[in-house]
Amino acid sequence: MNVRHFHRHLQRLLVLALLLLAVPAATALDGRVEKQSFTLPHFTTESGITLKQVRFGYETYGKLNARRDNVVFIAHYFSGSSHAAGRYAEQDAAPGYWDAIIGAGKPIDTDKYFVVSADTLANLNTGDPRVITTGPASREPETGKPYGLGFPVVTPRDFVRVHKALLDTLGVTRLHAVAGPSGGSIQAMEWAVLYPDYVPRVVHAIGPGFRMPAYGVAMLDSWSAPIRLDANWHGGDYYGHPPPLAGLASALKLVRLNSQHFDGVEAQYGKRDTTAKQDPSARMTDQPAIVSALDALSRQRAVTIDANHFLYTSRAYQLFDVEQDLARIKAKILFIPSRSDLLFPPFLSQRAAEKFRAAGKQAEVFVLESESGHLAGLSDIAKAGEAIRRFLAQ
């Protein structure tokens, strides 16, 4: 390499370095995704408690444009995380949960949009080394001990406010859209209410509309109940002791069941398993095939989840209600219910869209045709791909 070549090479490297600096959080390089973390020195919750050192994880895909306004924020679901798309490594078993619609050339096109996703406060997956969150399992900076139930009640609005601080730091001037499934759809709605001038588009997938219905409040309670019944829970004070895994597994089993539909479950578990060693017709301690299968899945999942984080997240969504704040919203909304959803049935989206239109605002409804129940918002989201692409282009 001669001197001229060396200079040219250096120039290119400098240009590349400047480009990288201009895109402070772009991590979807060569299709690989990295977890990053952000720390808020202070954060005061809606319930009026000030927390110190609120740290959470985030991922980004695509590049922030010069005007810093091509951002699509992806809010995750109840038991999800900021891993919305891509893979950390080639050998990963699965990509992020909405990878079908997020990526180069995909409906949420990373060639156009800078996609940001972040872990919520009290994110469930404390046992996942790639999830970074602050919640009851975190150590209180002053005492060095886990908060436990001393952690304040948090709300979806709190989730959104800490994520907004990240976008502010990244220099984002305005979102292009905010989107999310289920719990993420709730956060998306809070974004639109809290920051009306910042949020022109909301994609509300498999969501409840503008508030948690009373029925949903009770369902969230029924998910939490088994944890509180587990003797190991100890009123939330189980850190340093065996955690309430049995109750947590029972909770997760109910979440999984409520997230599915009769037909999907029948297709998966309906056929009698003649090879089963369990005989529920002979022994009370034996279980039917579907129960054994759900038990195994739930026990496996429970070891990576913190029970108190589960309770706090349930409570957060129980408190969701922006029905009195509709007038503030300037965004147009794309509702994407699933036909077979038993958790947030499609009529909730239909009614919310009617209500929004009646207030003189813009709403579309795209129904996912699927037997997969609520989970269609993850597994079958590609069916709404073109509807999302068009909505983002409008």
Added chain:
Amino acid sequence: MNVRHFHRHLQRLLVLALLLLAVPAATALDGRVEKQSFTLPHFTTESGITLKQVRFGYETYGKLNARRDNVVFIAHYFSGSSHAAGRYAEQDAAPGYWDAIIGAGKPIDTDKYFVVSADTLANLNTGDPRVITTGPASREPETGKPYGLGFPVVTPRDFVRVHKALLDTLGVTRLHAVAGPSGGSIQAMEWAVLYPDYVPRVVHAIGPGFRMPAYGVAMLDSWSAPIRLDANWHGGDYYGHPPPLAGLASALKLVRLNSQHFDGVEAQYGKRDTTAKQDPSARMTDQPAIVSALDALSRQRAVTIDANHFLYTSRAYQLFDVEQDLARIKAKILFIPSRSDLLFPPFLSQRAAEKFRAAGKQAEVFVLESESGHLAGLSDIAKAGEAIRRFLAQ
């Protein structure tokens, strides 16, 4: 009163006495209902275990005709009992659960039909002095100790077989019909399969069709789970110790929730209770209004129910499957689903009816229009009254 008058009076009394003897179990005298009991000295369950002294309660309304073939058997639901109609005393707060359609001149007309209803094996309501049942809380005749989980697994078919023994003893030659809501609809189907020549009509209200769907199997498991999580349950061996009331209350809360619909719950609990002392947005230990309300109801209900009986009844219904036995059925079937049922949604009845017709048999479907979910099969059954009256007259 002279001698002639006295003789006439005596004659009338004798005729009346003979009439009463000809109607061995008529207890709906002057609109008052009495509980009676029946004991089977031996009964061998479908699981092959022989029980001694199987005792259960029953009620009857109306009179058995001379041909002893005007019987309508009413099978009760999961948490119900044989108290299907009438009142024990004038001051009773409520009559039996299907009183709206059972009685003189009502669709199940006690002027025409002799109505019999009986408590199932392992009936939940062991704390109700008017319920008589044999189950895990009963004392094993040989040891004098409660069976606990030593009681054999029982099935809806077992429920039916013990009740058939009662009808045989009453001399019933053939049913006019068998009817029941929910769990009762399952028993009704078992009657039609087990005794095809004995059962010409089935009223299958808010039922699952010909088998428990896999989704329903998992729901029944989710109801049982909180009981098994309660440390007081002790593997079912809690007699003489504090029973697992917290787990049982949690189970009953979930049954109640699953038995309702979003709209019914919203109408009842959706309005914010501004007088509430609980503030779930400030304290994790405080609960939303609907949760507090359901908790209070469930705790109250739990004290009259045995937790093991709950588990055995759940298991029984998990095992329901007569889909391979359709060809045996000679009855025609009236399906009465509820439009808003989330437990056994109306499509289950629609599909079962289609399947039954495809097998060359007679089925009708009458849909209850209601916001009350599964519970419409109790609260709104009068809406199906004329459909039932016509079906019984055909």
